[in-house]
Amino acid sequence: MLLHFQEVLSRDDVLEMRRLLDAADWSDGRATAGAQGAQVKRNLQLRPDHPVARQIGAYIQQKLAQHAQFQSAVLPRRTLAPLFNRYEVAAEYGWHVDSALMRSGADAELLRSDVSTTLFLSDPQDYDGGELEVQDTYGSHEVKLPAGDAIIYPSTSLHRVRPVTRGARVCAFFWSQSLVAADAQRTLLYELDLTIQRLRARLGDDADTTALTAHYHNLLRQWAAP
Template identity: 30%
Template sequence: MFKQLKLLDQAQVNELRAIAESGKFVDGKISNPFSKVKNNLQLHDLEAYDKSSKILHDALMSNREFNDFAFPEKIAPPLITRYQPGMHYGIHADSAIIPLPDGPIRSDLSCTIFLNGPDDYKGGALHITQGEVGLRFKGLAGTAIAYPSHTLHEVEAISQGERMVAITFIQSRIPDVMKRNLLYELNEVAALEGLNMKHENYTRLQGVQYNLMRMWMDGPR
């Protein structure tokens, strides 16, 4: 259900941080004015937003691990957000439908891209509920975590420093999370072990992969 990725190199991280430093940020409630749990800042500068979202979108679409895991059909333009001391984002599930200028998308997966490191701030973990335990993520700069949008999650309060991340939402060609995960695991096994199999057995395995994709995918656009 969760996938950690090495997404950006240091040059890309530096460029995104420079864009953020020169851009204007406003109260994050501008995009969700009725939220009682959102307390952060988000980039509100069209030129900076266009430039940063293209870098991030291109990085996601060129990342093989991300594509193999998410089966992306549409991706919302990633948005840089900041958390300073006292800020947090209380527990919530992401909206099922994300309105965009080109038309709405369904949020099957959410993705957080870390633009600074875990030593740059105290607190601020991404906490995703998993039963009674939950999982906490504070990734290295340039890494990302993708997770199902329906899960309850929060950004814990910052007590020191600043947390800078980008967030986006993905509409998958395989909406069902269980089917998506099963096909991902099957594809991974085929990629890792296919060359060790007899050719006729590997061919049969490929047939299963392709037929499941035909059954479960929304279809190419």
């Protein structure tokens, strides 16, 4: 399931984040990549323990906790603290799949990466190239969103960031372990939840919406692994 969420961050949020990020010290992004990813990764990244990364990351996590669509689509059990990358001219990240198991600190519990999220902090007109390209069963999809918008996709997807040819592409990115590991099951639950919400807005809590809500929760009960 590839989903675009609009205006996760306000314009003021983005401007303040960019002010802090543009003044920060960036490092070679290969330091946080796995063995395969390091061979095809050419970008800059903010250290996870950098004060700016911690400050902005905490705010993004707060916004996502209040974002009903994100919560419904991802059903997060746990989400890693956001990381931040910067792609300048000639920077890119070749085809790769995200690591299956991750941790945010030396003693942190392992997280199974089920859902990947990219939150754009640069507007499309500020840079050329730099599209996020994601492959799924329906082909290849190129993503380049307004600053403040986010895209989610299964972490099992083969994906890349195309080379930047002008300007700079700045994003936050992170992974979630879902209560429901299978993407097909998460998709069904998300679409069922949206249908229930639309029916409830039109009909209220009648017998049919109540029955559908029961089906939703019984499927979630069957598939969820807390």
